[in-house]
Amino acid sequence: MLALHTWTLDTTPLADVLRVTKAAGWDGIELRRIDFARAADKGQTAAQVLSLVKASGLRVACVGVEMGWIFADGADRKKLLDAFAESCRWAGELGCATVMSASDRGRGDLARAATSVREAAGIAAEHRVRLAIEFNSQAEQLNNLDVMRGIVSKAAHPSCGLLLDTYHLQRSGASLAAVEAVPLSEIAYVQYSDVPKTGLEPGKALDRLPPGRGSVPFKEIFGLIDRKGYHGFMSYEAPNPAAWARPADDVAREALEATRAQLPR
Secondary structure, eight states, rough: OOOEEGGGGSSHHHHHHHHHHHHHHSSEEEOOHHHHHHHHHTTOOHHHHHHHHHHOOOOOEEEEOSOOSOOOHHHEEEEEEHHHHHHHHHHHTTTTEEEEEEEEESSSOHHHHHHHHHHHHHHHTTTTEEEEOOOOOTTOOOHHHHHHHHHHHHHOOOOEEEEEEHHHHHHHHHHHHHTTSSSSEEEEEEEHHHHOSOOOOOOOOOOOOOOOOOOOOOHHHHHHHHHOOOOOOOOEEEOOHHHHHSOOHHHHHHHHHHHHHHHHO
C-alpha cells in the first residue's frame, strides 16, 4: 500500500493535498502535526481536520507526533508527551494504526533514551496504535540504523518498532545487508524517497527525489522489504522546494508512477 506524505506537497493546502492524492491514485495519506497546527492558525479545530480527512475517502497511513521528547526533561517533556498522546488519539479516530516520531537532533544518554521510548510506546499502546521511530541521518547522535535498533531493542515494547526511511538509510551509509538483518517484527513503518547522486550538503535534507532519480537501489530495497513479508503502508516523503514550486497534481502523479516502476513484479 502506498501513501503520500503531506510534507511532499508542503505548500499546498491540506484540502487540496487530499484531493490531489486521491485523484492520483495513492492508497493513503500520511499526516503531520503541523497539518493540524496550520488549521488551528486558521481557526479550525482538530475535529474539523479529522472530518476533512475522513471525507476524502483516503486511508490514513500514519500520523506524526511532535519530536524532541526522547531527551526532554521536566515541563517540556510533559508537554511533548501530552502532544504525543493527542497524536495517538487522532490516529485512533482516523482508523490509523501507526504514529511516527523522528529522532531528537541532539545528544543524550542512550539508556535513558530507551526508557523514554518505552514510556512513549506505553502511551501508544493505551491508544491501540504502534510507535514507529525513525533515525535521522543528519542528527548529531541518533543518526544511523544500528543506534536506533539498539534503543528500540532495549526499550523492548511491542507497541514500538523501527521506521525505515530509504533516504536516511542511504545518507547514513546503511548497507543492504544491514537492512536485511532487520527482522519483520522490528519494522513498524516504511518511508521512502531518493537521494541525489551529487550536491549533498551536511545537515540539509530538503533535496529528496522520486524513486529512480538518485542513488537509492530501490528495486533491491523494495524487493527485500517485500520478501520479509511487510505489507503495511510505504509513505512517499519527499520535501523539496523544486517540487513545491510545481503543480501538486503533477508531483503526486509522477511520484506514484516512479514508485510503481520500482516495485517487485
